[in-house]
Each structure stands twice: as C-alpha cells, then as structure tokens.
Amino acid sequence: MSDDFEHPDDEDDPITLSPVVEEFLGDPGTPAEVFSAVVAFLVDLRENPFPHLSMPVPGRPGMHSAPLRRDLGLVEYAVNEDSDPPRIYVSRILRAD
Numbered sequence: 001m002s003d004d005f006e007h008p009d010d011e012d013d014p015i016t017l018s019p020v021v022e023e024f025l026g027d028p029g030t031p032a033e034v035f036s037a038v039v040a041f042l043v044d045l046r047e048n049p050f051p052h053l054s055m056p057v058p059g060r061p062g063m064h065s066a067p068l069r070r071d072l073g074l075v076e077y078a079v080n081e082d083s084d085p086p087r088i089y090v091s092r093i094l095r096a097d
Contacts, residue, residue, distance in 0.1 A: 014085045015045060021090050037068040038093060041075055049079045049086045063091075072096050 017025070024030060025038060044051040050064065057063035062078045073095040080087040 014083075015042065015088045015090065018089065018091045020092055024093050033070065034068070034072050034093075034095060037070060037072045038075070040069055041066065042090070045077070045088060045090075049081070049088055068093075068096075 025035065041051070051066055054064050054066040057065055057076065062080065063076065064079060065074055065076045067074055073093055075090060076092050076094070077088055077090045080089075
C-alpha cells in the first residue's frame with residue numbers, strides 16, 4: 001500500500017485540542033453520538049471560528065462556547081483573531097449527561 005496521502009503539519013493546523021479534549025476523543029467510553037457531534041463541531045469550526053449559536057464567554061476575552069448538535073453538550077474554545085487564519089484552542093467538552 002502506498003502512502004500517497006500527505007499528512008498536514010500540525011503547525012499549519014489552525015485548531016489545537018487541549019490534552020483533556022484529546023483524551024476525551026480517544027476514550028473508548030465516549031459515546032459514539034457524542035464523539036460524532038464533537039467531530040461535526042470541529043468541521044464547522046474549520047469553516048468558521050464562530051459557528052451557529054457560538055457565544056462569547058462573559059469575563060473571558062477570546063473565549064467562546066457553543067452547543068454540540070443534538071444538545072449533547074457544550075464546547076469551550078479560545079480564538080486568536082489576530083492570526084490568519086484565526087488560531088483556535090479547544091479547551092474542553094462538557095457533556096450534557
């Protein structure tokens with residue numbers, strides 16, 4: 001099998017996941033519907049750093065929160081709009097259950 005796929009350099013990726021989020025996504029105990037909602041959110045985030053229903057977090061400049069699809073939880077993330085493209089740090093996922 002040839003490796004024709006070019007792996008993107010992490011430095012070029014505008015989205016960084018916190019260690020807690022990486023652990024959450026790598027946990028086999030994370031329900032499939034929550035995992036897929038988080039992945040869908042990350043896809044939306046790549047297209048727009050302020051996806052539908054995203055709200056600034058009061059008193060925390062640069063921080064935003066947005067609900068996951070199907071009301072499965074909430075994502076908190078920071079956006080550095082000074083860079084092009086904006087750099088995004090996904091800090092945590094709060095599950096609704």
